[in-house]
Amino acid sequence: MKLIFEKSVQGRRGFRLPASDVNVKAEIPAKYLRVNDAQLPEVSELDAVRHYTHLSQKNFSIDTHFYPLGSCTMKYNPKFTEGLARVSSFMNLHPLLPQLEGGETLTQGALEVLYDLEQLMCAMTGFDAFTLQPLAGAHGELTGIMLMAAYHQSKGNKKKYIIIPDSAHGTNPASAAIAGYETISIPSDKNGNMDLAKLKEAITPEVAGLMMTVPSTLGLFENNIDEIAKLIHGVDGIMYYDGANLNAVLGRCRPGDIGFDVMHINTHKTFTTPHGGGGPGAGPVGVNKKLEKFLPISRVIRRSNGQFALSYDFPDSIGYIAPFYGNFGLLIRAYGYILMLGKQGLIDTTNHAVLNANYMKERLKPYYKLAYERICMHESVFSATLQADRGVHAIDLAKYLIDQGVHPPTVYFPLIVPEAIMIEPTESESKPVMDEFIDFMIQADQLSKDNPAVFKDFPKTMPISRPDEVKAARDIKTSFFHHS
Amino acid sequence: MNPYIANTPLEVQEMLKVIGVKSIDDLFVDIKHSLRPKSFDLPEGLSELEVVRRVVSMGLKNNIHLVPFVGGGFYDHFIPSAVDALISRGEFYTAYTPYQPECAQGTLQSLFEFQSSICTLTEMDVANASLYDGGTALYEAMMMAIRLTDRTKIIMDGGVSPIYRKILKTYTSHLHFEFIETPVIHGQASREDILKHLDDKTAAVIVQNPNFFGVIDDHSDIFDQVHKVGAMALSSVYPVALGLLKTPGAMGADIVTGEGQSMGLPLNFGGPYLGFMAARKKFIRKMPGRIVGETLDGQGRRAFVNTLQAREQHIRREKATSNICTNVSLCAVQSAIYMSMLGKEGLKELAQLNLQKAEFMRQELGKIPGVIVKRSSPTFNEFAVVLPKDASVVVGGMIKKGFAAGFPLGRYYPGMEKYLLVAVTEKRTKQEILDYIKALKDVL
Numbered sequence: 051m052k053l054i055f056e057k058s059v060q061g062r063r064g065f066r067l068p069a070s071d072v073n074v075k076a077e078i079p080a081k082y083l084r085v086n087d088a089q090l091p092e093v094s095e096l097d098a099v100r101h102y103t104h105l106s107q108k109n110f111s112i113d114t115h116f117y118p119l120g121s122c123t124m125k126y127n128p129k130f131t132e133g134l135a136r137v138s139s140f141m142n143l144h145p146l147l148p149q150l151e152g153g154e155t156l157t158q159g160a161l162e163v164l165y166d167l168e169q170l171m172c173a174m175t176g177f178d179a180f181t182l183q184p185l186a187g188a189h190g191e192l193t194g195i196m197l198m199a200a201y202h203q204s205k206g207n208k209k210k211y212i213i214i215p216d217s218a219h220g221t222n223p224a225s226a227a228i229a230g231y232e233t234i235s236i237p238s239d240k241n242g243n244m245d246l247a248k249l250k251e252a253i254t255p256e257v258a259g260l261m262m263t264v265p266s267t268l269g270l271f272e273n274n275i276d277e278i279a280k281l282i283h284g285v286d287g288i289m290y291y292d293g294a295n296l297n298a299v300l301g302r303c304r305p306g307d308i309g310f311d312v313m314h315i316n317t318h319k320t321f322t323t324p325h326g327g328g329g330p331g332a333g334p335v336g337v338n339k340k341l342e343k344f345l346p347i348s349r350v351i352r353r354s355n356g357q358f359a360l361s362y363d364f365p366d367s368i369g370y371i372a373p374f375y376g377n378f379g380l381l382i383r384a385y386g387y388i389l390m391l392g393k394q395g396l397i398d399t400t401n402h403a404v405l406n407a408n409y410m411k412e413r414l415k416p417y418y419k420l421a422y423e424r425i426c427m428h429e430s431v432f433s434a435t436l437q438a439d440r441g442v443h444a445i446d447l448a449k450y451l452i453d454q455g456v457h458p459p460t461v462y463f464p465l466i467v468p469e470a471i472m473i474e475p476t477e478s479e480s481k482p483v484m485d486e487f488i489d490f491m492i493q494a495d496q497l498s499k500d501n502p503a504v505f506k507d508f509p510k511t512m513p514i515s516r517p518d519e520v521k522a523a524r525d526i527k528t529s530f531f532h533h534s
Numbered sequence: 535m536n537p538y539i540a541n542t543p544l545e546v547q548e549m550l551k552v553i554g555v556k557s558i559d560d561l562f563v564d565i566k567h568s569l570r571p572k573s574f575d576l577p578e579g580l581s582e583l584e585v586v587r588r589v590v591s592m593g594l595k596n597n598i599h600l601v602p603f604v605g606g607g608f609y610d611h612f613i614p615s616a617v618d619a620l621i622s623r624g625e626f627y628t629a630y631t632p633y634q635p636e637c638a639q640g641t642l643q644s645l646f647e648f649q650s651s652i653c654t655l656t657e658m659d660v661a662n663a664s665l666y667d668g669g670t671a672l673y674e675a676m677m678m679a680i681r682l683t684d685r686t687k688i689i690m691d692g693g694v695s696p697i698y699r700k701i702l703k704t705y706t707s708h709l710h711f712e713f714i715e716t717p718v719i720h721g722q723a724s725r726e727d728i729l730k731h732l733d734d735k736t737a738a739v740i741v742q743n744p745n746f747f748g749v750i751d752d753h754s755d756i757f758d759q760v761h762k763v764g765a766m767a768l769s770s771v772y773p774v775a776l777g778l779l780k781t782p783g784a785m786g787a788d789i790v791t792g793e794g795q796s797m798g799l800p801l802n803f804g805g806p807y808l809g810f811m812a813a814r815k816k817f818i819r820k821m822p823g824r825i826v827g828e829t830l831d832g833q834g835r836r837a838f839v840n841t842l843q844a845r846e847q848h849i850r851r852e853k854a855t856s857n858i859c860t861n862v863s864l865c866a867v868q869s870a871i872y873m874s875m876l877g878k879e880g881l882k883e884l885a886q887l888n889l890q891k892a893e894f895m896r897q898e899l900g901k902i903p904g905v906i907v908k909r910s911s912p913t914f915n916e917f918a919v920v921l922p923k924d925a926s927v928v929v930g931g932m933i934k935k936g937f938a939a940g941f942p943l944g945r946y947y948p949g950m951e952k953y954l955l956v957a958v959t960e961k962r963t964k965q966e967i968l969d970y971i972k973a974l975k976d977v978l
Binding site: 054147427 | 535536538539540541545546548549550552553554555558561562563564565566568569570571572573574575576577578579580581582585586588589590592593594595596597598600602604606607608610612614616618619620622623624625626627628629630631632633634635636637638639640641643644645646647649650651653654655657659660661663664666667668669670677697698700701703704705707708709750751752776777778779780781784800801802803804805806807815818824825826827828829830831832833835836837838839841842844846847848849850851852853854856857858859860861862863864865867870871873874875876877878879880881882883884886887889890891892893894897912914926927929930933938941942945960963964967
């Protein structure tokens with residue numbers, strides 16, 4: 051399909067601006083002006099509408115396809131929260147308004163949404179305070195680690211290392227490294243738990259903390275959480291809960307109750323704010339009393355007269371981590387979703403996510419090697435080694451599924467499982483949808499026995515077949531234009 | 535059961551039977567009793583109607599009737615309806631990161647077009663597929679310069695947004711960088727102060743155009759000096775202004791970042807926004823974030839993929855160029871659509887209209903006795919005026935008159951309590967400006 055730039059016709063216009071109603075001469079001296087016009091496309095509104103509508107139709111999405119992408123929680127995104135995000139009294143609110151003299155009174159509704167959401171998140175997670183500022187999960191991680199660093203600094207602790215299990219998302223070690231820590235990776239044992247003996251060896255007074263995803267990226271609930279927390283706290287380390295999989299434990303356990311000091315939540319996972327093709331997200335961070343005073347500013351407070359306000363009066367705060375108060379447009383969606391589900395709805399959500407995942411695991415395990423033979427939480431991880439021995443790898447199975455009209459599960463993650471296939475159906479999907487997917491997987495297994503060679507040509511039904519990624523990285527072309 | 539759970543009780547029973555357990559509770563055996571919640575004190579659920587009613591009524595507690603003249607890097611621009619209609623398509627907003635390119639060409643091509651628009655706007659070679667916002671993008675650019683030069687001294691012009699400067703400081707406070715902020719007195723970047731600190735230990739010099747005071751500059755001379763000592767030239771820009779202004783590419787910038795909110799995104803009380811980053815081609819392998827590249831499929835057809843992924847955290851883990859995973863893809867697509875509709879001529883007209891309205895406001899303000907409008911440096915659609923009184927008090931008075939009159943600079947620049955930063959976009963009418971002037975005379 052042509053690029054929008056290739057559809058450009060000189061003189062065509064997409065929308066009309068109002069004519070100027072002020073009759074003044076405004077000129078900028080020539081030395082400050084650009085010489086060449088920016089070559090934005092010249093298309094009509096209809097051209098643009100068709101172009102981007104056609105492009106959208108080249109995507110798989112939750113609205114159009116089953117999307118069991120493990121670790122990403124591609125559950126249904128309710129339409130009403132889209133409406134909430136577009137309520138104009140929120141959508142058109144300038145973020146600097148509450149910073150004007152007396153300006154808080156101008157944004158009471160927005161501040162109340164933030165305050166309420168923080169309270170709800172505290173109740174769900176067992177933490178004492180939240181900041182909604184982090185702009186995505188990884189941003190939340192970085193914020194959490196900076197809080198950890200501030201804690202150690204305040205106590206005069208000399209800390210150097212953060213311990214991370216080898217099943218962790220790549221963002222964990224990356225965030226730790228960016229915050230200035232070295233990472234120690236702990237292998238998983240044969241049951242998918244953290245190897246306790248190896249952990250004990252790694253623990254020294256220089257350990258700043260431990261980052262854990264619970265349930266882990268293997269879809270398993272760590273059996274030794276209490277002992278691990280005790281070990282880390284024994285060296286005054288901080289327990290960090292990566293909330294990527296919080297959707298598996300709502301109402302079943304709360305990070306704040308089980309030994310964790312700080313966590314982040316991915317609203318685009320547990321609270322189903324749309325993924326948007328890769329963002330925007332939001333990554334609220336919760337803490338217990340130990341870390342609360344270090345939270346970023348500003349913080350939303352409620353005055354004794356019931357009025358909401360922004361407070362900057364936290365001398366131990368790590369400071370500003372985002373321009374304003376977080377990705378409000380996402381937070382308001384999460385707020386609406388939590389209000390609608392309520393206590394029982396949230397518990398049901400977790401129950402059915404776990405039920406669906408276990409059902410798929412049981413149905414598929416006669417055909418695919420299950421990485422860990424135990425009850426899973428919201429997702430399960432298979433290892434396509436049986437199929438790989440026949441020459442059909444996880445990526446080939448993924449491409450087969452695309453031709454069946456299903457978005458493939460996550461493949462090759464977690465890195466510790468060879469030929470990993472990670473399946474997360476979510477609570478939104480019904481048994482018939484899962485059964486159909488299971489049938490496709492069984493058929494793929496059969497085909498891997500009968501005719502493994504055909505897989506190399508999949509997918510065949512998409513606008514493109516497999517792209518040449520090596521060429522993309524070698525002959526780098528990332529723009530229609532050439533300025534060099 | 536809430537409407538987002540599909541299973542019927544019968545299906546639940548069938549599934550439990552397949553799993554071989556009696557109840558859903560049996561699936562949670564790994565969570566020991568001692569780990570169960572101390573409480574789970576949440577309100578009961580509501581219907582859609584009740585939630586919508588509640589949120590809408592909370593919205594009424596926001597004052598949305600003020601005529602806005604507040605900018606500070608975040609502007610009230612017009613967005614044509616088609617933009618929201620297109621990004622409201624479920625195929626865009628309910629998709630995930632395009633890890634499987636064959637079923638994600640829509641997102642990938644849209645992001646490629648976004649990158650292309652950013653490149654032509656800034657006259658830079660390469661752009662990434664977005665970062666969180668303009669502030670964190672500037673932080674990423676600074677870290678990139680530190681990696682590329684293997685130096686840790688940063689010189690930042692005082693005209694860079696104080697909001698961004700605070701973010702950069704937070705992220706680097708524990709990293710032992712040398713951080714120099716040069717003073718600014720509401721004019722162009724102080725060459726003297728920047729060059730005084732510039733040496734062969736400098737990783738980067740960071741400037742902004744227009745700067746926080748709305749002042750336009752040509753940083754070419756600074757960038758020349760920066761390059762002579764092997765440092766990198768970083769510029770944070772306002773994309774609408776680039777409809778008219780000399781581009782960072784033409785000035786010789788190495789890395790350019792900015793806030794894309796002004797290109798098709800609502801103000802949204804602070805986010806989601808759109809950080810963008812563009813750079814010289816030779817630096818692409820050190821760039822953070824996702825980058826979409828063009829290639830061919832097996833049949834020789836044009837195809838788009840996430841490329842150079844070996845830079846990223848999901849491959850490189852602790853050695854990655856950034857920890858960023860989720861960026862703001864949908865905002866980038868939104869902006870790409872907006873820029874496509876705006877077009878080459880529309881962009882110039884938009885910039886000219888902003889310039890002209892602001893100039894009208896400036897002239898009218900200059901007629902008020904006691905109000906000083908400085909003319910020493912050119913500005914775009916935002917500028918500072920000196921009031922005869924404390925600006926924050928004046929703004930408080932103007933709120934009562936129905937205007938968000940501007941941003942008092944004293945909040946971020948001690949000693950500038952009488953300075954007010956006023957933004958005028960294409961949305962403001964002549965009548966609104968004249969009403970503002972009348973109200974201001976009353977308040978003064």
